Amino acid sequence: MGVFLIHVLNALLYSSVLFLIAGGLSLIYGVMRILNLAHGNLYAVGAFVTAWVIGWAIEAGAPTALLFLLLPTGALAAAAVGAVIERTLLRPFYKRPEEYQLLMTFGLLMILEDLIRLVWGPNPLSATTVYAALGSLSIAGDRYPTYNLVIIAVGVIAAVFLWAFIYRTRFGVLLRATSQDKRMASALGVNVNRIYIQAFTLGCFMAGLGGAIVVPSQSAVLGMGVDALVLAFIVVVIGGLGSLEGALAGALIVGVVREVGITLFPEIELAVLYLIAALVLLVRPAGLFGRASA
Amino acid sequence: MNKALAVSEVHSPWRILAWVVPAALLLIAAPFVIDPFQTLTLMYGLIAAIGALGFNLLLGYTGLLSFGHSAFFGAGAYTVAFLVKYLKIASMELFLAGSVLVSALISVLFGYVCVRYTRIFFGILTLALSQVLWSLAFKFFWVTGGSDGLRVPTPTLLGAAPTDDKMEFLAHKYYYYVLAVFAICVFLMWVIVHSPFGKALQAIRDNETRAEFIGIRIRRYRLIAFVISGIFTGVAGALWAPLNGLASPDVLVWTFSGEIVFMTVLGGFRTFIGPIIGAIAFTYLKTYAVGFTVYWQLLLGAVLVVLVLVLPTGIMGAVERLWSRLKRRN
Numbered sequence: 001m002g003v004f005l006i007h008v009l010n011a012l013l014y015s016s017v018l019f020l021i022a023g024g025l026s027l028i029y030g031v032m033r034i035l036n037l038a039h040g041n042l043y044a045v046g047a048f049v050t051a052w053v054i055g056w057a058i059e060a061g062a063p064t065a066l067l068f069l070l071l072p073t074g075a076l077a078a079a080a081v082g083a084v085i086e087r088t089l090l091r092p093f094y095k096r097p098e099e100y101q102l103l104m105t106f107g108l109l110m111i112l113e114d115l116i117r118l119v120w121g122p123n124p125l126s127a128t129t130v131y132a133a134l135g136s137l138s139i140a141g142d143r144y145p146t147y148n149l150v151i152i153a154v155g156v157i158a159a160v161f162l163w164a165f166i167y168r169t170r171f172g173v174l175l176r177a178t179s180q181d182k183r184m185a186s187a188l189g190v191n192v193n194r195i196y197i198q199a200f201t202l203g204c205f206m207a208g209l210g211g212a213i214v215v216p217s218q219s220a221v222l223g224m225g226v227d228a229l230v231l232a233f234i235v236v237v238i239g240g241l242g243s244l245e246g247a248l249a250g251a252l253i254v255g256v257v258r259e260v261g262i263t264l265f266p267e268i269e270l271a272v273l274y275l276i277a278a279l280v281l282l283v284r285p286a287g288l289f290g291r292a293s294a
Numbered sequence: 295m296n297k298a299l300a301v302s303e304v305h306s307p308w309r310i311l312a313w314v315v316p317a318a319l320l321l322i323a324a325p326f327v328i329d330p331f332q333t334l335t336l337m338y339g340l341i342a343a344i345g346a347l348g349f350n351l352l353l354g355y356t357g358l359l360s361f362g363h364s365a366f367f368g369a370g371a372y373t374v375a376f377l378v379k380y381l382k383i384a385s386m387e388l389f390l391a392g393s394v395l396v397s398a399l400i401s402v403l404f405g406y407v408c409v410r411y412t413r414i415f416f417g418i419l420t421l422a423l424s425q426v427l428w429s430l431a432f433k434f435f436w437v438t439g440g441s442d443g444l445r446v447p448t449p450t451l452l453g454a455a456p457t458d459d460k461m462e463f464l465a466h467k468y469y470y471y472v473l474a475v476f477a478i479c480v481f482l483m484w485v486i487v488h489s490p491f492g493k494a495l496q497a498i499r500d501n502e503t504r505a506e507f508i509g510i511r512i513r514r515y516r517l518i519a520f521v522i523s524g525i526f527t528g529v530a531g532a533l534w535a536p537l538n539g540l541a542s543p544d545v546l547v548w549t550f551s552g553e554i555v556f557m558t559v560l561g562g563f564r565t566f567i568g569p570i571i572g573a574i575a576f577t578y579l580k581t582y583a584v585g586f587t588v589y590w591q592l593l594l595g596a597v598l599v600v601l602v603l604v605l606p607t608g609i610m611g612a613v614e615r616l617w618s619r620l621k622r623r624n
Binding site for chain 1 (some may be wrong): 419432591
């Protein structure tokens, strides 16, 4: 029973982080119809910035409680980078074929990948102090790191906030209107450019938050962005590009399959995930929760 | 797909000859003029050009952006490695035949799934499927060598055993072998895109509904284009393996597909020779960027961003624009 519970928690842990990354990716696609290949790198930016800030704070002798308050810095940094990218590099592309947008974000992926190496060097950065500070607790006789529960909680809170944000606020209404019909929204007086930059920034914030909360439990390493992106792809393909409910469902499915896969079929775990994605696309091209389009 | 993406076609037989003959002479003379290292770089470029040529049958002529062509390149390379390791074969002709077969098989399989979709979903689906191959190559390390890959020795060419000096062999005998295969591939692709079949693909690209209306079976044509495209890229992978001496998962990972897209756009996917020029230019660019700085990705990424921003038609587009401006002035 204890082992089973721990597997469930691990799956949830994994799903939480995936939801943050894939939810951001899906939000951006849903509103702007841009598939951001550099999205994984924003997750990496979140992880690196948080690890760096926390390392710096520890050196300055900051109390552990303060370190927790510094966790979101990575998310803010990713959001800032996202805002700059949208304004300068993506805006000229909205009227061009989507192939060019894909290429542009592929270029951004290469640039961000190396910028991270340039700024933080080739060695992994970690922030394990935060992870260790919470210790572990006993679940049905087994030890389980308390920090992992924090990650799950952040994932759940983010999902709830996002839902409330999109379905219960004025901004959410404008966002959904723009997503459904950009021209009509624009004709009705919605400032589409502003919605775009807000959506992109919010999406990047989520990716950065994923990186920021994950970094105390695992180090920030080069290449983590590209790995995360490919998993996020699977999530959005299963759930449906542009749908947040889909991102949530997809993240849960991928989280569970991964947890089962690591113990039962470690060799083909990734292949199984890709095949599930391909099967979903075959049966429901728009994904489980996607609106039929394209 | 809109008109702006159309492959422009203006040529007379004489103009083509005026370009092909000097280019062929230059390529034939190259190993005697430039040093072996340069020759190897040029070979990597020619091999990439075969792959990009195949890729552009989909992007430039059919209007489908694949982000999974690393699968076919990798399939070609690994076919060679498997033939060496498990069947003890050393003949380059058998390598090519094997990789044509394997990449055809895989592209039929992938194509059957992928051509149901267009645009962004086509891209994601090709990417996801190519990653299945990558993860298999990565995880089944006892078969594939995992991240270390598999060693590929120098092959026999037309039955002749390789000479002892490996560099000498690669830079001369193997160079001409690659050049010959390259010439055949270019010729074949030229015939394909100028055949009624090629015209039908362009019709599908320009207007799917009308193409269907005049009786073109869209999905079947797309599938055939997908398979031809996969085979060309597979052949490139097979030629690449002995040159590189190693078949490794680097060429199966999706960012390598991105590089194929990159080189094609760099050269200009609206012209026939764009991908060839782009592949050679990209290979030189990457070789020098890697030698020049550890931050070569940054450099290449910046080139791609600038390219997409100011030169979406690539090198060939820029040349054409310059050419017509000069003409007008005279």
